Amino acid sequence: MAKATSKKKKLPVILITNDDGITAPGIRALVEAVKGLGKIVVVAPDKPQSGMGHAITIGHPLRLQKVNVLEGVEAYACSGTPVDCVKLAVDKVIHSKPDICLSGINHGANHSINVIYSGTMSAALEASIESIPSIGFSLLDLSIEADFTAAIQYARILVEHVLQMKKADKHLCLNVNFPKGDPKIIKGIKICRQAYAKYEEEFDERKDPHGRRYYWLTGEFVNFDKSRDTDVWALKNNYVSVVPVQFDLTNYTLKKKLETNWKF
Amino acid sequence: MAKATSKKKKLPVILITNDDGITAPGIRALVEAVKGLGKIVVVAPDKPQSGMGHAITIGHPLRLQKVNVLEGVEAYACSGTPVDCVKLAVDKVIHSKPDICLSGINHGANHSINVIYSGTMSAALEASIESIPSIGFSLLDLSIEADFTAAIQYARILVEHVLQMKKADKHLCLNVNFPKGDPKIIKGIKICRQAYAKYEEEFDERKDPHGRRYYWLTGEFVNFDKSRDTDVWALKNNYVSVVPVQFDLTNYTLKKKLETNWKF
Numbered sequence: 061m062a063k064a065t066s067k068k069k070k071l072p073v074i075l076i077t078n079d080d081g082i083t084a085p086g087i088r089a090l091v092e093a094v095k096g097l098g099k100i101v102v103v104a105p106d107k108p109q110s111g112m113g114h115a116i117t118i119g120h121p122l123r124l125q126k127v128n129v130l131e132g133v134e135a136y137a138c139s140g141t142p143v144d145c146v147k148l149a150v151d152k153v154i155h156s157k158p159d160i161c162l163s164g165i166n167h168g169a170n171h172s173i174n175v176i177y178s179g180t181m182s183a184a185l186e187a188s189i190e191s192i193p194s195i196g197f198s199l200l201d202l203s204i205e206a207d208f209t210a211a212i213q214y215a216r217i218l219v220e221h222v223l224q225m226k227k228a229d230k231h232l233c234l235n236v237n238f239p240k241g242d243p244k245i246i247k248g249i250k251i252c253r254q255a256y257a258k259y260e261e262e263f264d265e266r267k268d269p270h271g272r273r274y275y276w277l278t279g280e281f282v283n284f285d286k287s288r289d290t291d292v293w294a295l296k297n298n299y300v301s302v303v304p305v306q307f308d309l310t311n312y313t314l315k316k317k318l319e320t321n322w323k324f
Numbered sequence: 325m326a327k328a329t330s331k332k333k334k335l336p337v338i339l340i341t342n343d344d345g346i347t348a349p350g351i352r353a354l355v356e357a358v359k360g361l362g363k364i365v366v367v368a369p370d371k372p373q374s375g376m377g378h379a380i381t382i383g384h385p386l387r388l389q390k391v392n393v394l395e396g397v398e399a400y401a402c403s404g405t406p407v408d409c410v411k412l413a414v415d416k417v418i419h420s421k422p423d424i425c426l427s428g429i430n431h432g433a434n435h436s437i438n439v440i441y442s443g444t445m446s447a448a449l450e451a452s453i454e455s456i457p458s459i460g461f462s463l464l465d466l467s468i469e470a471d472f473t474a475a476i477q478y479a480r481i482l483v484e485h486v487l488q489m490k491k492a493d494k495h496l497c498l499n500v501n502f503p504k505g506d507p508k509i510i511k512g513i514k515i516c517r518q519a520y521a522k523y524e525e526e527f528d529e530r531k532d533p534h535g536r537r538y539y540w541l542t543g544e545f546v547n548f549d550k551s552r553d554t555d556v557w558a559l560k561n562n563y564v565s566v567v568p569v570q571f572d573l574t575n576y577t578l579k580k581k582l583e584t585n586w587k588f
Contacts, residue, residue, distance in 0.1 A: 114441055115376045116441055117375070118375045121540045141379075152539065266385070272387075273388070274386065275387075276385045302582070308520070309449075311570035314496065315568050317493075322485060324512055324513045
């Protein structure tokens with residue numbers, strides 16, 4: 061009995077969020093991936109929040125509602141952004157820092173420059189600012205009927221690795237992407253750097269029924285970075301890509317250059 | 325005559341945006357700061373967009389309206405986020421890349437971790453992704469009646485420095501913050517790194533007239549990083565802080581560590 065109690069005490073608290081909303085199949089897949097590894101608490105947006113980046117809600121208040129959408133799992137729908145979800149979960153739901161924060165599994169890629177627009181990854185990054193180790197997961201398949209079989213398997217391996225780190229870097233934050241397709245094609249896991257890629261925007265200009273112009277954001281993804289150490293390369297070659305990311309945006313190379321060359 | 329024409333041809337195009345909205349005094353101050361340095365085009369949000377981070381608008385279309393709020397300056401109000409403004413300006417207003425993108429002057433600090441939540445800085449970062457050198461400016465004074473005198477003077481110096489760089493790093497992006505107070509107190513400009521600081525959140529929990537709970541985001545800024553090479557130190561000591569920032573979020577130190585220690 062004593063052993064069981066002490067084991068129970070040690071159960072890690074796993075906070076799960078996403079940016080596709082609490083009813084997305086991806087978050088269900090993530091819950092399934094980590095079942096049994098700890099006490100799961102889900103706090104996720106009540107509606108899709110893709111492309112919200114690191115947005116927070118300051119102009120109006122937030123709502124938080126306990127919901128029963130994930131069998132046997134404590135879950136809350138939040139009216140805010142993915143970053144709001146993390147902040148609110150720590151302060152008002154868990155009332156302390158969880159042992160790990162997981163975000164996703166996103167429906168669609170978050171490799172390369174996508175990391176910066178992604179609500180999924182911003183939630184993970186927010187946790188790492190709060191000194192909570194975190195992982196954001198994304199599957200390169202936008203479909204609502206995407207096959208998460210391989211993603212579930214590899215997500216569990218990665219979460220186990222982080223939980224088993226004796227002293228995980230408290231700001232550890234991983235951007236994990238899974239290739240689309242048959243689980244059997246996956247060759248393994250690859251630690252990578254973020255590829256330099258971007259979107260070539262082309263706004264679709266239309267006129268509304270009243271003759272006034274409006275614009276839809278569209279764009280083509282362009283990868284300028286073919287190196288074998290990038291996430292884009294890994295995914296193209298059927299590896300799960302893992303990019304460790306950070307919230308220190310300082311460009312130290314440019315800093316040195318300006319310190320040398322700029323005199324005021 | 326010929327000389328004048330060639331001079332006119334070389335006039336750099338300066339795109340200006342912000343996150344406080346096109347009617348904020350800060351954007352007026354930025355226009356004033358760079359008058360005469362090039363052809364100014366303003367594309368800014370039609371309403372406050374503080375704390376929007378790198379959010380983009382994908383779920384609904386954008387509006388763009390020519391407005392006459394800044395005397396003698398071509399200006400457009402956009403219904404989207406600061407990042408949307410940059411994308412739309414390049415594709416639908418300027419129809420090419422401007423020579424520089426300036427964002428601000430923000431009413432309030434964007435030093436240290438604020439860079440990640442800031443719409444002002446995300447607009448600048450977006451420009452640098454597009455290979456447009458950029459600077460985001462912020463004044464440590466939230467007041468609508470803030471005194472921009474010193475900010476205007478130092479912003480011009482910095483823009484001139486970037487425009488005069490023979491070959492500016494095409495991804496150059498600077499996070500510039502100005503101390504609050506009498507212009508005379510400013511000791512100079514300091515190139516810095518981003519301090520490690522964060523907000524200790526405390527949501528203000530209230531009940532609406534129908535008895536349902538809601539939460540206001542509030543938080544206390546805590547600086548964990550007292551080093552003299554940080555932006556927080558520089559500002560506290562009455563320097564203008566300049567942090568070069570980048571969109572490659574890869575944590576190379578952690579990458580090396582995981583490559584060594586993780587075997588799958």
